Each structure stands twice: as C-alpha cells, then as structure tokens.
Amino acid sequence: MRVVLAGCGVIALLTAVECVSAGHEVVLADQADIPFTGATSFDRHRVLRALHPGDLATTSAAVGAHHAWIELEHLLSTAFYEQSGALTAVAAGEATAVRDLLNAAGSKAEVFGADELAAEFPHAGFVPGTGAVFESHAGILLADRVLAACAGWLRWRANAELHPHRKVIGVDADRAEVRLADGGILRGDAVLLAAGPWSRELLAPELARELVLHRQTLLYCDVPPADAAAWAATPAITSLGSTGGAWLVPPVAGTPLKLSAASACRVVDEIGGPTAPSWWREHLIDTFTALIPGFRRDWLIDTRDCHYLARRSTLGPMLAVLGDRVLSYAACGGSSFKFAPLIARSLAARLTGAAPAPTGLEPLDRPLVRASGVHPIRPALRGVS
Ligand SMILES: Cc1cc2nc3c(=O)[nH]c(=O)nc-3n(C[C@H](O)[C@H](O)[C@H](O)COP(=O)(O)OP(=O)(O)OC[C@H]3O[C@@H](n4cnc5c(N)ncnc54)[C@H](O)[C@@H]3O)c2cc1C
Structure with a gap:
C-alpha cells in the first residue's frame, strides 16, 4: 500500500517507519524541514515516565513503550x-x-x-x-535525535519519499489524497494527518472545535x-x-x-x-x-x-476517522512522545488494513471520533482553500 503522511513530527515519522518495515510505501510531506525545529517533537528531550497514578492499563502501556524505544534504537542504529x-x-x-x-x-x-x-x-x-x-x-x-534518526533511516529506503517544504492545505478522504499549497496532490491508498498543534487547520470545524x-x-x-x-x-x-x-x-x-x-x-x-x-x-x-x-x-x-x-472532553489526544483509511491523529502534551512507538504501530495497522493490536491507550483502543455530517472533508477543504 501507499500511505501518505502529512506532517513529520514523531507521530508521522514513526508511523512511516512502521509502514515501511511492514513492506508498504510511504510519502511524507511537511510544511518545513524534515525534521522541523519548530515542531512540538523537536526539543532536546522528552520524558518517559511509566507511572499513571491509579491507572494500571496506561502504566503497563508506558512500560511497553519503554521496551519499544529500546527496540527502535536497535532498528535505527542510534542511541537516543x-x-x-x-x-x-x-x-x-x-x-x-x-x-x-x-x-x-x-x-x-x-x-x-x-x-x-x-x-x-x-x-x-x-x-x-x-x-x-x-x-x-x-x-x-533525546527527542531531536529521535527525529533525525527516523528521517535519516527513511531517506535511505527505496519505498519512502520525503517532501520538505510542502504544506498540506486539505485532504480529500474519498480519494485518499492530500492537496498541497503549491498546487500539487499526493495520492495514496491511505492518509494520516499528524500535523501536531497545527491539526485544527486541516480539520472540519466541528472536529477542530474539539481541540x-x-x-x-x-x-x-x-x-x-x-x-x-x-x-x-x-x-x-x-x-x-x-x-x-x-x-x-x-x-x-x-x-x-x-x-x-x-x-x-x-x-x-x-x-x-x-x-x-x-x-x-x-x-x-x-x-x-x-x-x-x-x-x-x-x-x-x-x-x-x-x-x-x-x-476538550478528555484532555488527551484525538484520533478521528475522516474516511476509509484516512485518519487524523492530534497528539497531546505530556505523553504522546513517549507513547509514539505504540501509537505508530496502531495507526500503521489501521492505515494498512491490518488488525491493530490493543495498546491499552485511549483513544486508540476505543471507538474513534467520526466527523459528523455527510462528508467530513469538504468543510475543511472549503475552510482552508
Ligand atoms: C512543553 C512540552 C513538553 C512535553 N513533554 C512531553 C514529555 O515529557 N513526554 C511526552 O511523551 N510528551 C511530551 N510532550 C508532548 C509531545 O512532545 C507531543 O505530543 C508530540 O511531540 C507531538 O508530535 P506530533 O508528531 O503529533 O506533532 P509535531 O511534532 O508538532 O509535528 C507536526 C509536524 O507537522 C507539520 N505540519 C503542520 N501543519 C502542516 C501542514 N499543513 N502541512 C504539512 N506539514 C504540517 C509541522 O511542521 C511539524 O513538523 C510535551 C509537549 C510540550 C509542548
């Protein structure tokens, strides 16, 4: 499958690594450099703490994330x-x-x-x-090293295309394609919007208001x-x-x-x-x-x-289904970096039609937010064009 990813922070980059590792093709577009120093993910460090007081499922998931990061260091041959x-x-x-x-x-x-x-x-x-x-x-x-390692690994894969400085302005969920500010179109079999704090700009108003x-x-x-x-x-x-x-x-x-x-x-x-x-x-x-x-x-x-x-309702991340195999994942503060390997595994499975393994994390294991109305994408396209 060909998976188009809009945004190249930790969520999209790790999802791309998952997809490529499973034999799929990925196309990544970011509004700026890849990685971008202004992305939320781009900092000297992010903390992985397993403890979520009173919550065994999330604490166990975080322990799983600890092990997943160690595996990723091996895959990407980088200490971070x-x-x-x-x-x-x-x-x-x-x-x-x-x-x-x-x-x-x-x-x-x-x-x-x-x-x-x-x-x-x-x-x-x-x-x-x-x-x-x-x-x-x-x-x-070491967050900046994580992003550099993922981008570097993807650059050397024949089935990964990286498009820095190509801003996405909308997504057509029926066609699984994203529209770019330069007039280009990136078409795939599946699309992930992972635009970090900019996610509201790419979502229909009823979803954007939730964030x-x-x-x-x-x-x-x-x-x-x-x-x-x-x-x-x-x-x-x-x-x-x-x-x-x-x-x-x-x-x-x-x-x-x-x-x-x-x-x-x-x-x-x-x-x-x-x-x-x-x-x-x-x-x-x-x-x-x-x-x-x-x-x-x-x-x-x-x-x-x-x-x-x-x-707004959970203070956590929001996963939205915009169409068949078109997803938006708006990460949140405090925990989306540390959980990124688990989030990426789950998103990659959903995008490519594999059964997502339970992560123990909301909202990945729960019913997803669906955009209301006949079609969730048109209003977003109207809003940004
Ligand atoms: C102060 C602070 C401390 C934190 N501490 C922790 C912590 O200790 N542990 C933890 O687990 N998490 C922590 N987090 C949360 C975590 O850093 C974020 O949830 C995570 O990095 C978000 O990753 P992302 O890939 O979704 O977004 P980002 O890293 O922001 O990436 C989004 C990318 O999308 C691109 N983009 C945006 N719009 C477009 C567009 N229209 N077209 C193309 N590209 C676009 C951007 O340029 C950017 O590169 C913290 C967050 C903050 C703010």
Whole structure:
C-alpha cells in the first residue's frame, strides 16, 4: 500500500517507519524541514515516565513503550534513550500503592522517604518533607535525535519519499489524497494527518472545535561545574512536590538542564513564535529560585515556548476517522512522545488494513471520533482553500 503522511513530527515519522518495515510505501510531506525545529517533537528531550497514578492499563502501556524505544534504537542504529529512570514526588501515604502499581505493570520501583530523598538528591529541589517513588523502566528520550534518526533511516529506503517544504492545505478522504499549497496532490491508498498543534487547520470545524491549544514555557540551564556530577546522576524528575507542578529534566548526553512547571502552561487561541514572553520566563525563574538550592538566573542559557493540542472532553489526544483509511491523529502534551512507538504501530495497522493490536491507550483502543455530517472533508477543504 501507499500511505501518505502529512506532517513529520514523531507521530508521522514513526508511523512511516512502521509502514515501511511492514513492506508498504510511504510519502511524507511537511510544511518545513524534515525534521522541523519548530515542531512540538523537536526539543532536546522528552520524558518517559511509566507511572499513571491509579491507572494500571496506561502504566503497563508506558512500560511497553519503554521496551519499544529500546527496540527502535536497535532498528535505527542510534542511541537516543537515556534509561535514567524517573522520580516522582508522592504523598507519604500513597507511596506504597504507587510502588505496587509500578511493580504490577512490570517496572521496578523504590520508595524514597523525605530524609532519604533530601540526602540522595540535595541539589534537585524537592519540596522539604516530600517523599518520592523511583521507577527504573523510565528515562529521557533525546527527542531531536529521535527525529533525525527516523528521517535519516527513511531517506535511505527505496519505498519512502520525503517532501520538505510542502504544506498540506486539505485532504480529500474519498480519494485518499492530500492537496498541497503549491498546487500539487499526493495520492495514496491511505492518509494520516499528524500535523501536531497545527491539526485544527486541516480539520472540519466541528472536529477542530474539539481541540484546545496549549502553550508552555521552558527554561534551559547550564549547571555550575561543581554540581555537574550530581546532576548527571539524577533521574528525570516529573514532580518536585510543589503546588505549581514543577518538573525538570537533568543534563544528560550533553543536553542542558530543562525546567518547567504545570503553572507555566496556559490555553491560547493561536500558535505563536517560540520566544518565551518575559512574564512566563520570570515566573519560572521565581519558581525554581524558591526550589533549587543555589539556583541563579545566570544558569539560564535559553528559553522556549512549545505548543500542543488536547481534546476538550478528555484532555488527551484525538484520533478521528475522516474516511476509509484516512485518519487524523492530534497528539497531546505530556505523553504522546513517549507513547509514539505504540501509537505508530496502531495507526500503521489501521492505515494498512491490518488488525491493530490493543495498546491499552485511549483513544486508540476505543471507538474513534467520526466527523459528523455527510462528508467530513469538504468543510475543511472549503475552510482552508
Ligand atoms: C512543553 C512540552 C513538553 C512535553 N513533554 C512531553 C514529555 O515529557 N513526554 C511526552 O511523551 N510528551 C511530551 N510532550 C508532548 C509531545 O512532545 C507531543 O505530543 C508530540 O511531540 C507531538 O508530535 P506530533 O508528531 O503529533 O506533532 P509535531 O511534532 O508538532 O509535528 C507536526 C509536524 O507537522 C507539520 N505540519 C503542520 N501543519 C502542516 C501542514 N499543513 N502541512 C504539512 N506539514 C504540517 C509541522 O511542521 C511539524 O513538523 C510535551 C509537549 C510540550 C509542548
């Protein structure tokens, strides 16, 4: 089969790798470079944490994703997964249940009391009195390297065509073809729209309205040389136990320390540039000055804003069926990168007519959103042409 993919972030690139590995032909088009530094997927790192509190199915799926990334490193002959483990602050009364959940999902886990945590990670900035759970089947994905590895692998396949700088402006689901801004048409047997935060532009209004755009500010820092060894031995920290939901990614494999917080995420109307507004930068500087011992603003080497979509009703991703073998997958923040190998497997199976294996993830295993009306595509085409 010939599968056309619109967008070349982690979702489309991994789906293309799946399709090609299964013997199919792929055609990928991106509005910019492949990979594009402005894509949500393009960052120094993304965290893979298995823990989804109180949710064994999703936690087990994330442990499966951990193993899938290791397999992908072998397939793509590139190292991009630092298996550093992850630490998450949890209330003392919940630590044992969290550890048991992780063990049941197939990950090793260890509880750190507040004193142990403060002694082991004094530099990290956990809120005093907080305990945490360490999970071993977790770590840091070097996101930009993942994208480069996928694009590089695809470039060498005879059955993969890559079209950078070809913006998609609409999809005809009856014909399984996408229309390009330059007047071209890419036709296939199946189509996947995976346009990340830009997905709303390619969907009919009733679907686009389901998706809410979020923007988040990130700080990138160099740590003082005296602390470098301690930071290098630190796992990903997905919660420091603060009320604002502060988290950090330690400097691994030559990357900077990355800092952000749930409180630095807001709903916006439109995709803006990557420059972080000063108010949000200062908010994060204040947040981490209060948390990390010795943190100073001159640690800062860069700031960036990123965007993602989330489905209004579930706050998760949205999979929409636009026609027979024409799908749209709008990823979401927090988890779509880490789950990308599982998402890609499931999407590739749906696109090529194979039976998708259960992933344990919504919305892949549940009935999909279908566009209402006679035909979901025409309004979208009208809207963008
Ligand atoms: C601040 C932040 C932190 C995050 N942290 C994590 C994390 O720790 N762990 C995790 O699992 N997930 C995390 N996520 C979520 C994850 O990064 C995203 O869900 C995922 O990268 C989205 O991938 P994508 O391929 O769908 O979209 P993107 O990476 O945005 O790719 C979409 C591509 O489509 C192209 N495109 C768009 N419109 C068109 C068009 N009309 N024609 C052609 N091409 C087009 C774009 O140029 C782009 O290359 C985070 C997200 C944010 C914002």
